[in-house]
Amino acid sequence: MSIAAQARARAEAAAQKKAEDEASAASAAMAKRRPAKIKPALRPAPSVPDINPNRVSPAAQRRRFLIASSAGAVLAASGIAIDIDGDNDDTPLSPDAQKVVFQLQQDRRRLKEFKATERKVEAKIDMLPAYRGWCDGVLAAGQGERGPLDQIFTTIMAWTIDVGDYMTALPMLEHAVKYKLEMPSGFNRDPITFAIDQVCEEAIRVYDLGGDAAKAFEAGVLPMLQDLVDEHDIDLHDEVEAKLFKAIGRAIMAGADIENEDDLRQRREETLKSYQRALELHERCGVKKDIEKLTRELKKAAGVTEPADQNTPPPAGG
Incomplete structure (x- = not known):
């Protein structure tokens, strides 16, 4: 290799080393200015009972x-x-x-x-x-x-x-x-419709059963429901309102004292009104026979004689 070529090779090697040293120094300076982020230690989440x-x-x-x-x-x-x-x-x-x-x-x-x-x-x-x-x-x-x-x-x-x-x-x-x-x-019902349906169906069920279940039922809730409907002028479905009047009628008669004629008469009259209103609202609410029975009982208590059935043959001997 000529002296000139040797000198050129030494110069290139020196330039490369200088470039590497400068790059290393720049990298070190960058690291000092922006240190690497350290991830925080992960802690287990507390258990939720x-x-x-x-x-x-x-x-x-x-x-x-x-x-x-x-x-x-x-x-x-x-x-x-x-x-x-x-x-x-x-x-x-x-x-x-x-x-x-x-x-x-x-x-x-x-x-x-x-x-x-x-x-x-x-x-x-x-x-x-x-x-x-x-x-x-x-x-x-x-x-x-x-x-x-x-x-x-x-x-x-x-x-x-x-x-x-x-x-x-x-x-x-x-x-x-x-x-x-x-x-x-x-x-599929609003709150008042749901409540009247549930409460009145249970009331009718227990009063029809009678016994301890009927005695335990909180009858006072029925007129309170009616007051709530009236106070807020609630537009109920006819079938639902009829159920409320039927349940009220059942509750009125459930508290009757059969030994007290005045109490019994008043309860029959009030129950009859409730059943008649229920029938007006919904023809198939199941009170027709109750109305017939109460009507007969009230007439009998008042001394009103039922007209004889024209189809009934006269008694033997005239």
């Missing part, structure tokens, strides 16, 4: 009451519909409101495990105390603003009716009627 509807502490009840009754705090985002069968991951509810929603989801899944109506009723009796504080808070607030938890409230109202706790359900029903709350999906 399962909700037990049978154990609700007084503190939890009070907390739910305050959440529900404080102004505007029943909902964290008013007007967002809640699907209690859905995930609701994007719904900004308060922690206690979320507990109510998720607990109801869990309880509804439990109810699907039962086939017999009696077992479902027994399960609802165990479940309902967990919601009492929250529902009381809603009633105490008296808020007319509709929101995403309305259907939760009417679901609990329906369960309360299902288990026969009618006096507890009445204030809930009036709240639902006053603020025009809707029943949850799966119900």
Whole structure:
């Protein structure tokens, strides 16, 4: 290799080494200015205990009451519909409101495990105390603003009716009627229609059975339902209203004192009016024979003789 070629090779090697040194220095300087991000250590999420509807502490009840009754705090985002069968991951509810929603989801899944109506009723009796504080808070607030938890409230109202706790359900029903709350999906009736149907069907059933079941029925709920209908001028289906009048008639006669003629007469008269109104509303409500019987009994008590049947042959001997 000539002296000139050797000199050129040394110059190229020196230039390459200088370039490498400069690149290394630049990289080190860059690292000092922007240090690499360090990922934080991952910590396991705390386990969430399962909700037990049978154990609700007084503190939890009070907390739910305050959440529900404080102004505007029943909902964290008013007007967002809640699907209690859905995930609701994007719904900004308060922690206690979320507990109510998720607990109801869990309880509804439990109810699907039962086939017999009696077992479902027994399960609802165990479940309902967990919601009492929250529902009381809603009633105490008296808020007319509709929101995403309305259907939760009417679901609990329906369960309360299902288990026969009618006096507890009445204030809930009036709240639902006053603020025009809707029943949850799966119900094809509004709150007042559902309540009258359920309560009156049970009343008619137990009064027809008689005995202890009839004595145990809270008869006072029937005129209260009628007052609620009248006070809010509710437009009921004729069949539903007829059922209410029929049940009221059954309740009036169930309390009759057969040894007291005045009491018995008054009850028969009032029952007859209820049955006649029921028949006017719905011809097939099942009170025609009751009306005939009461009419005969009232005439007999008044000393009115029934006209003889013209087709009946005269007694022998004239």
